[in-house]
Amino acid sequence: MAAKKMPPIQIARRISLGIVLVGFTVLTILHQRLQGIPSVDALDPFGGLETLMKFLAGGEFIKKLMPSNIVLFGAIVALGLVLSRFFCGWFCAFGALQGVFGWIGKKLFKRRFEVPKKVDRVLRWAKYPILVGIIYFTWTTASLVIRTYDPLAAYAHLSAGFSELWAEFGVGFILLVLIMVGSMFYDRVFCKYVCPLGAVNAILSRVPLFRIKRIENTCISCSKCDRVCPMNVEVSTVQSVNSPECIACMECVTACPTKKPSLVATLGGKALNLWTVVIIGLAIFVGAALIGQATNMLQFVAPKLTDLATKGNINVADIKGSSTYAEVAAAFGIETERLYRELGLDMKKVPETTKLKDTAAVAGIEDFETDTVRFAVAKILGVPYAGESGETSAVVKPAAQETTAAQAPASQQTETAQPAETAAKTQATTFAVPADFVLEGTMSIQDVAKALSVSTKQVIEKLGLPADIPVDKPLRDLKDQYGYSMATLKEKIKQ
Ligand code: SF4
Ligand code: SF4
Structure with missing residues (x-):
């Protein structure tokens, strides 16, 4: 019997998923080799939810996340409200990857396997506590706590080489293998049970x-x-598919054999042509991209260090794994030799053109974190730096006389490093800050002063801000103009 022709709408769905998967894979490979290519973290819509709390509180993002995450998440929410799980069925790279392995499984085993209904029903609930757990831990720690366990992040780092992949995403890689093997036996196993x-x-x-x-x-x-x-x-027994599991793939609609349609896609109760559904889905994504462009939030990559330094708005936390040692030294006005000495690295072994994230491989050492460089730069400049988690206050004192804060670029001094006189003044500005006090970006200096029962002058001095800074405006609205970050202020108020 001749194989049945695939309906055009299903061809379109496979093309859409194919483009997303190939595009995503190519970007992850390029990201390992070139600068200015978005990381998996910046491409993940879930990152928008993970960073939402921090963004709303202070207009800042969890490290590794970008404004693009908020735009992508906004698009997912709009799409989810209008077309349910259309994203899962049409645009998800990980769904596409499971589909590829599912297709291989069908070819190999010529049949699909079933999970007993009772077990399936219970397992379907697992993704909700996983979602709640991830949001809770990400929001409370303000860091990407699940990154190591994320199979999508592991997939995105396959091209980084096995040793780096294993060191950073060991658990995620094991999960990735299990999910892909599972998909060969059972459709969309991750989507059904795990995906937050x-x-x-x-x-x-x-x-x-x-x-x-x-x-x-x-x-x-x-x-x-x-x-x-x-x-x-189970479509054949219901009048309307209300299941939260439906991913709007329309496979049921296109498989239905009756001449007069027995299954129709509806929006607000009105029957819709399947192509119209697809166009609405695409339009929502394009609309989100246009809004992102108009609000300047469609940023997938962090600005280069040297550009930030030129603009006078640079912070130790801006150092990225994709930065080179030469860029770090130039941007912060540090002698390269001094930086290498602080890090205990051999310049002959690790040339200054090495990207920080490649250090372990180039130097032939087991592990090397980009955060080590941030701490080293902070130590040389004598500025505070809280570490990647943002939790621990690690105020670093200058280690040596040879490079002082005065040698840092002017921009750096404005933001974090202070001249000796100002530093002395800041030390003198001591007042009790309760442990549970949280400095929010929505607060003005007046609000902070009121909350801590001190004068606005004391707050300004403690935060190392210019004396002429407006005291009645939210701190987050002034950060670009005065060249500080909310993370820095949060550190300073705790000191
Ligand atoms: S119910 Fe139909 S549209 Fe929904 S997931 Fe199943 S086949 Fe796809
Ligand atoms: S006729 Fe169509 S809707 Fe009815 S059971 Fe068959 S495929 Fe499903």
Whole structure:
């Protein structure tokens, strides 16, 4: 019997998923080799939810995340409200990857395997506590706590080489292998049971705008729709597919054999052509991109250190794994030799053109963190730096006389390093700051002074801000103009 032709809408879906997967994979490979290519973290819409709290509190982002994450997450929310889990079925790179392994499994085993219904029903709930746990730990620690365990991050670092992959994403890599092997036996195993973004979409899909409706008069109860559904939704017995598991792939609609349609896609109760659904999905993404562009939030890569230094708005925390030693030294006005000495690195072994993240491989050492360089620069400049987690206050004192804060670029001095006179003044500005006091970006200097029962002058001095800074404006609105970051202020107020 001749193989049945694939409906055009399903060809379009596979092309869409293919483009997303290939594009994502190519970007992750290029990111390992070139500067200015977005990292997996900047491309992950879930990162928008992870950094949302920090962004709302102070207009800042969790390290490694970018404004693009908020834009992508906004697009997911809009898409989820209008078209339920359309993102999962049409645009998700990890869903596409599972689809590839699912296809290989079908070719190898000629059949799909089933999870007992009772077990399946219980396991489907697992993704919700996983979502809550990730949000809780990310928001409370303000860092990407699950990154090491993230199979998508592991996939994105396959091209970094096994030793780096294993060192940074060991658990994520094991999960990745398990998920891909599992997908060969069982469709979309990660989407069904684990995916936190799928859980977000499932929650959003409770808004009943998009639904697949079954027309009982024409349905011949052949159950074909049930058999093709990758999410194991029982379509043939319901009037309307309300399941939060439906990923709007439309496989059931295109598989239905009746001449008069028995399954139709509806939006707000009105039947829609399948192509119209696809166009709406695309339009929501394009619309989000345009809004992101208009609000200047469509940034996928962090600005270069040297550009930040030129603009006079540079901070130790801006040092990235993709920066080279030469760039770090130039941007912060440090002698390269001094930086190498502080790090205990041999310049002959590790040339100054080495990217920080390649240090371990180039130097032939087991492990080397970019944060080590941030601490070293902070120590040389004599400025505070809180570490990658942002939790521990690590105020670093100058280690040697040869390079002082005075040698840092003017911009650096403005933001973090202080001339000796100002430093002395700051030390004299001592007042009790309760341990549970949180400096928010929405607060003005007046608010802080009121909360701590001190004068605005004391707050300005403690934060090392210019005396003429407006005291009635939210601190986050002034950071660009006065060249500080909220993270720096939060550190200073605790000192
Ligand atoms: S119910 Fe239909 S549209 Fe929803 S996931 Fe299953 S096959 Fe796809
Ligand atoms: S495939 Fe169509 S006809 Fe067959 S059970 Fe599903 S809705 Fe009814």
